Amino acid sequence: MPAHRRLHGPAEDLDRQDPEIRAARSGPRAERSEGVTAVAGGFGPLLPEERADAATLVRQGFGIPREYFDRSVELFGPGVMRGLRAGPEAGRAGQLVACAAVWPMDQWFGGRPVPSCGVAAVAVDPAERGRGYGTALMRGLLEEARAGGAALSVLYPATLPLYTRLGFGRGGVSFDWSAPPASLCAGPPPQDGWIRRADASDASHLAALRRSLLATANGLVERNEGLWSFALCPDGAPSDVYTLGGPAGPEGYVAVAPPTDRKLSVADLCLLSPRAVRLAQSFLAGYRAQVDRVSWRGGPDDPLALMAPDAGPRADARDEWLLRILDLRRALETRGYPPGVAGELTLDVSDAVIPENSGTFRLRLSDGTAVVDRVPEKTGGGGKAAGAGLSLSIAALSALYSGHKGPQILRQVGLLRGGEDAMALAARFFSGPAPWMPDRF
Ligand SMILES: CC(C)(COP(=O)(O)OP(=O)(O)OC[C@H]1O[C@@H](n2cnc3c(N)ncnc32)[C@H](O)[C@@H]1OP(=O)(O)O)[C@@H](O)C(=O)NCCC(=O)NCCS
Incomplete structure (x- = not known):
């Protein structure tokens, strides 16, 4: 087919070009998925007696130890896990073969919250991979989330084909930035600014500050208790939170883990004003005798990277997250x-x-x-x-x-x-x- 035909042909041509749509519509994958969907009556909330098996699946999928799995389930709530059980075709009918975590949250686009559904820890029994269980589990999750009112679903993929075939597209990014601390410093801190240690056990004042960031950026999620805990205690140990402000009150915050191995890891960051950026720059540069690098997470237009006086900051990693529109009209x-x-x-x-x-x-x-x-x-x-x-x-x-x-x-x-x-x-x-x-x- 000539190129111009492809650009102007009917909608079905577009599907034929688009491998994920093509594969989802027909071919062996659909047949295989349908086969598993037939036994996917086994999809549903994880039962208490299946928790140990789910922990094993997640350990095999992500190397996550049992304590971390249990802590995450406690933080996100007992209803966070879903399971898929094998049907009679597998010779192990009723046994857990796949699991995932799913929770409702708002994701902000264009200054407004959109009901979304976070998905994580998608894991299939290593003995059963490649048989369509991952696809069947995801179909169950998407159907349930849509019926529950979610307009979107968001996840970080470890493998793309599974999700693109299910209609996920590339939604946005997450950057790992790092810099030598001295390279962040643009001079003395602003005279009218202040930095104060804050209570890290109560995130409500941080959530209030972060709300203006949600409204002006795109893609940020409104954190529940579990996500706040992951943000402020990334390795389970609490970070120290410092609020940055001026005469009218707080204008941001920075949360840092204790420096180790000559590295400082910023667990969370919210900079809402030029003054907050300058305060954060001088705060982090203050670690220059202790550490060689400071690392933080951000977006492509990161304030610290943008305002560094030196060419120090670099993007160490760029991860793409995937977005699925579950309910087109609502989204x-x-x-x-x-x-x-x-x-x-x-x-x-x-x-x-x-x-x-x-x-x-x-x-x-x-x-x-x-x-x-x-x-x-x-x-x-x-x-x-x-x-x-x-x-x-x-x-x-x-x-x-x-x-x-x-x-x-x-x-x-x-x-x-x-x-x-x-x-x-x-x-x-x-x-x-x-x-x-x-x-x-
Ligand atoms: C990725 C994973 C969930 C896929 O589950 P599955 O039941 O094997 O997947 P399906 O049989 O439904 O296959 C769907 C697609 O997943 C991908 N896939 C299948 N087996 C896979 C494997 N062992 N590793 C990575 N991707 C795999 C393939 O692209 C496959 O499509 P294809 O066979 O047409 O190429 C599963 O392999 C797993 O648990 N991996 C470890 C944990 C992980 O990476 N989870 C994803 C986190 S986002």
């Missing part, structure tokens, strides 16, 4: 949009796993609010993108929705199709800060 209507942007965009979406998301939708935007209607087949053109319309898979829509990838690059690589008017409109609708999150789970 689009709940997020915020840039002020002053208005217009109407038609989205022709293919979703091989959640059929409710497939079809043609009209997205109308005004005053920062979106209204989404399904366009009936006969008037929508049945996949023929007309006027200001885009055709794309649900995975590509996730990348566009979060602002991680713009319409131009998605079209350039063949994940989206659309005319210039629709491209320009989509670029305006989904513009904003690059999505990131420091939390890893």
